[in-house]
Amino acid sequence: MPPANRPRIALYQPDIAGNTGTILRLAACLGLGVDIIEPAGFDLSDRALKRAGMDYLEMAALTRHVDWNAFREARRGEGSRLVLLSTRAATRYTDFAFARNDTLLFGRESAGVPGHVHDAADARLLIPMVEGARSINIALSAAMVAGEALRQLQ
Numbered sequence: 001m002p003p004a005n006r007p008r009i010a011l012y013q014p015d016i017a018g019n020t021g022t023i024l025r026l027a028a029c030l031g032l033g034v035d036i037i038e039p040a041g042f043d044l045s046d047r048a049l050k051r052a053g054m055d056y057l058e059m060a061a062l063t064r065h066v067d068w069n070a071f072r073e074a075r076r077g078e079g080s081r082l083v084l085l086s087t088r089a090a091t092r093y094t095d096f097a098f099a100r101n102d103t104l105l106f107g108r109e110s111a112g113v114p115g116h117v118h119d120a121a122d123a124r125l126l127i128p129m130v131e132g133a134r135s136i137n138i139a140l141s142a143a144m145v146a147g148e149a150l151r152q153l154q
Contacts, residue, residue: 005100007149008033009142010071010082012117015041015109021057022139028059030146035063035103037071041110068117075103084121085141086112087134093125098149109138 009027014020014036027034036044044064065071075082080101085093105121107113118124127141136144 006032007098007100007146007153008035008080008103009146010035010037010103010105011138012037012068012105012113013039013041013108014138016138017042019109019137019139020044023142024060024062025056026139026143026146027061028056030150032146033061033063035065035071035074037065037068039067041108072120081122082120083123083125084113084118085127085145086118086121086124087126088112088118089124089126091123091125092128093145093148096123096125098152100153102149104142104145104149106138106142 009023009032011020011023011034020036020040020042024034026032038044063074065074078101080103081099082105083096083098083102084105084107086107105113105117107117112118125145127136127144129136135141
């Protein structure tokens with residue numbers, strides 16, 4: 001169980017079991033909760049997920065939501081910000097002031113998030129990249145942003 005008042009990582013319809021397993025391992029090691037907004041592009045009991053997460057899966061504070069609406073309903077009344085990482089954002093993640101109860105939302109590896117999810121975010125952040133690069137692996141992105149959030153908060 002992660003400590004209260006720490007950022008969470010939310011994955012919107014993740015496509016790749018290995019990336020999700022890596023993020024679960026990261027979150028377990030850093031004491032962060034993870035929300036998975038289904039449907040996922042793989043069976044959440046998939047062997048690849050377990051292989052990537054290794055024995056850390058038992059330590060992970062994972063909450064599954066059957067869809068976007070269930071995720072939004074679960075967050076209702078929390079008072080936390082939804083912080084989306086997007087290649088369409090203008091604010092660099094290193095220029096953003098994170099709060100203890102932020103939820104860091106990452107989109108699908110193949111398609112990001114749809115417009116209604118993008119619009120629902122309280123903040124949209126960018127990981128700057130060199131021109132011509134499309135995206136950074138989602139697990140690496142989650143590590144970068146969670147690390148910056150924890151650096152600011154501790």
